[in-house]
Every structure is written in structure tokens, then in C-alpha cells.
Amino acid sequence: MGLVARGLRWRRAVLAVFVASAVTLPVVGAARPPVPAPPPVTLAAPTAATLDATYAAHRAGAAKAARMAADYGDRRRAAADRALADPARHLLAFDGRGSGLVTEVLGDLAHADRVAVLVPGSDTGLDTYGRFRAAAQALHARLTREAPAGIRTAVVAWLGYETPATIGVAVATTDLADRAAPELRAFVRDVRAVTGPRPRLSLLCHSYGSVVCARAAPGLDAAGVDDLAVVGSPGMGVDTAAGLRTRARIWAARGADDWVRHVPHIGVGLFGTGVGFGTDPVSPAFGARVFEAGDGGHSDYFAPGSSSLPNLARIVLGETTAVTHD
Structure with a gap:
């Protein structure tokens, strides 16, 4: 019976690797040649006074990238870059190389009272x-509709x-997240340099x-993340919300039809790296504020x-007592 139990645990662990890898790891060997693009413009960190100039400089970079992509024959990328170059767009960053990076503002960042930063998941470029x-x-x-x-x-x-x-x-690891975390911390600090300490x-x-x-969480308190x-998290790589080491309130939600609920919540060492992301963030054991x-x-x-x-809007607005829970 012990051998059977161990075999079942092993099969579950293997399944975890296969399912979670679909969430996290890039395809190897299937990548197309990169679309030519100029290097991103180099600017000082934005301030409220320089926001418009920052937006214009990155729009110009997107316009140049669109021309290069069109000359290369990649109409899809050229169209995406061209849309970002529209004078109405507010780009805090743009890099057309590879799969591409972009940071865009909706609203008046310099005078906002509530600011939300969205961080995307897999397969976003x-x-x-x-x-x-x-x-x-x-x-x-x-x-905009719900704000007082x-x-x-x-x-x-x-x-x-x-x-x-x-x-x-492939194995599911935090490698890409480890590389991204310093960039996210730096970006949040840049946002605070624009907005000052006042906004939530x-x-x-x-x-x-x-x-x-x-x-990124352990380094976010200095920037005053509230x-x-x-949402739709496969796990956060820690056992509990307290393990994130931040004073920010931690919230979590998962839709009933979200396939990520099938990802086994394991965290094991394999070949010198970690596999899986540990405790389910919507479980009582994790300790987040679970919302509907x-x-x-x-x-x-x-x-x-x-x-x-x-519910996400209520969290951003600070109307936390109005958030509905499962």
C-alpha cells in the first residue's frame, strides 16, 4: 500500500509539472526569428512635469518600430506598433524587440487619487x-463610473x-518572475515619483x-502599495500570505470555470530548481482575503x-468593506 501511495503521489507530481508548465514556461525551439525593432529610447525616470514628453518619446519609438516591422513584412506586429504610436496613447515605456514590452497609462496619472497597476500573465506580448x-x-x-x-x-x-x-x-519555475520582480519594484517606485505619496x-x-x-512583494512597502x-493564480511560491512579507492587504479570487483550479499546488525541488508554486491562494490555509x-x-x-x-474596482477605490466574498 505504501508503494501504491508513493506511486500516486509521484503521478500527481508529474501531472503538476505538465499542467503548470502550460502556465509558465516558454516554448523551446518554436520561436520565429525576431522582428527588427529599434532599441528603446533612454529617458530619465518620469515626473509629473515630464510625463507628456515621456509619452511622446515612446510613441515615436513605436512609430519607428512599426515602420521597421512593415519593411520586414510582419503586418501583425506593424499594426500593433502603429496603434501604440497613436497620439492619444500614453506610453511610459516601449520596446519593440522580441515579443515586446510596453507600459501604458489610462487616465491622468499625475493627478490620480487611486492608481491600479495591472500585471499580466502568460503569453502576453x-x-x-x-x-x-x-x-x-x-x-x-x-x-471612472464608480469613483466618488x-x-x-x-x-x-x-x-x-x-x-x-x-x-x-517543462518544469514550472519562478525563473521569469525572479527576473521580472526587480523591474516591477523599480516601476512602482517610478509611479510614486510621478504621483507622490497621496494616491492609494x-x-x-x-x-x-x-x-x-x-x-516583488517584499520590496514594495517602500513605495506604499496598499x-x-x-486572480487566476497558480500559486505565489509561498505557503501563506504572511510569507509575502508586505504590509499590503492580500486579496485572491478564482472563477468557478477557471482551468487553473486543476493545477496541483505543490512545491518541490527538482534538478536544482523549484517546481510548482505551493499553497492555493484562495485556500483558507493561505490567509488571503478571498473575494467573489x-x-x-x-x-x-x-x-x-x-x-x-x-470587486477589483472596490479594492482599488479603497471601498474594501463593499467587496463581496465567496
Whole structure:
């Protein structure tokens, strides 16, 4: 019986590797040649006074990247870059190389009273940026509608790291999150340099983005992050919310139809690295504030009409007693 039990545990561990790898690790050997793009413009950290110049400089970089992608024959990338170069877009960062990086502001960041920073999950790059931006737009529209009179809001879509692909069979590790965490900490500090200490600041982290936020969490208190909410998380690499070592309130939600609920919550050492992300963030053992997400799937947390979107807006607005719970 002991051998049978050990065999079952082993099979579950192997299943965990295969399922979780679909969440986290990039495809090896299937990548196309990179689309040519200029290096990103080098600017000082933005301030409230330099925001417009920062936006314009990165739009110019996106316009140049669009021309290079068009000359290369990649119409999809050229269209994505061209859209980002529109004069109405507010880009805090842009890098058209590889899968691409972009940080975009919705709203008036310099004068906002509530700021939300969205951190995306797997398979997000310039070619798929539209769906990530749609989530930011839906949240900003909800915040604009629900904010009390006189309260201004801004949402920042932070695609500031190389996200993993959703296809591939490999061990699930925190490697990409470990590389991204210093970038996220630095970015949050830059946001505070623009806004000052006054606004409430929330991090909203989806899927593998929750692993990035977890890795960044111990360094976020200095920037005054008030709330950290994860949705569709495969785990955060720690056993409990206290293990994140942050004063921010920790929130978690998962939709009833989210396939990530099938990811086994293990954390084991294998070949010198960690496999899996540990305790389920929506479990009582983790200790997060679990809020309602309804019947939504993995991509539905910011969808208009979902149960999770109004709760996320309430968290950002600081209306925490109005958040509904499962």
C-alpha cells in the first residue's frame, strides 16, 4: 500500500509539472526569428512635469518600430506598433524587440487619487497586447463610473517583463518572475515619483503575473502599495500570505470555470530548481482575503458584467468593506 501511495503521489507530481508548465514556461525551439525593432529610447525616470514628453518619446519609438516591422513584412506586429504610436496613447515605456514590452497609462496619472497597476500573465506580448489593454480599459471604465465625486483614477497596464508562453511541457519555475520582480519594484517606485505619496496604489496580478507580484512583494512597502490582488493564480511560491512579507492587504479570487483550479499546488525541488508554486491562494490555509469571482474562466476577471470586475474596482477605490466574498 505504501508503494501504491508513493506511486500516486509521484503521478500527481508529474501531472503538476505538465499542467503548470502550460502556465509558465516558454516554448523551446518554436520561436520565429525576431522582428527588427529599434532599441528603446533612454529617458530619465518620469515626473509629473515630464510625463507628456515621456509619452511622446515612446510613441515615436513605436512609430519607428512599426515602420521597421512593415519593411520586414510582419503586418501583425506593424499594426500593433502603429496603434501604440497613436497620439492619444500614453506610453511610459516601449520596446519593440522580441515579443515586446510596453507600459501604458489610462487616465491622468499625475493627478490620480487611486492608481491600479495591472500585471499580466502568460503569453502576453505586443502581438497579443490588445486583450491585456482591454482588461485595463474595462477596469478604468468601471473606476471612472464608480469613483466618488472628486476622486480621479488611473490604470497602468504594465507589460514590463518577458512573459512565459502558454504551450510547452517543462518544469514550472519562478525563473521569469525572479527576473521580472526587480523591474516591477523599480516601476512602482517610478509611479510614486510621478504621483507622490497621496494616491492609494494597488497591484492587480493575473495568472503567472501573481508569481511576479509575489516575488516583488517584499520590496514594495517602500513605495506604499496598499493592496495586492491576484486572480487566476497558480500559486505565489509561498505557503501563506504572511510569507509575502508586505504590509499590503492580500486579496485572491478564482472563477468557478477557471482551468487553473486543476493545477496541483505543490512545491518541490527538482534538478536544482523549484517546481510548482505551493499553497492555493484562495485556500483558507493561505490567509488571503478571498473575494467573489463568480463562474468566470481564466480570461474573464476583467470582463464587463463579471462578478470579479466590480470587486477589483472596490479594492482599488479603497471601498474594501463593499467587496463581496465567496
